[in-house]
Amino acid sequence: MSWTHTRSQIAHTKRRDPNADVTDLRRQMKAERLADHIAKTVAEWPPLESAQLDRLAILLRGESV
Numbered sequence: 001m002s003w004t005h006t007r008s009q010i011a012h013t014k015r016r017d018p019n020a021d022v023t024d025l026r027r028q029m030k031a032e033r034l035a036d037h038i039a040k041t042v043a044e045w046p047p048l049e050s051a052q053l054d055r056l057a058i059l060l061r062g063e064s065v
Contacts, residue, residue, distance in 0.1 A: 010025045
């Protein structure tokens, strides 16, 4: 699912019920936007070495490097 579809779900949900909790949908949308950004950026890069990929994975997990 694309982040624009999730954004639309948030809008529809809030229109039906302005007090609805859309926290999970917002979290999903942010993750989808980040995934799109990462995919586009990585497509432009030269291939990364294993150590570089490991470092990036650590950052994505929220761990300190």
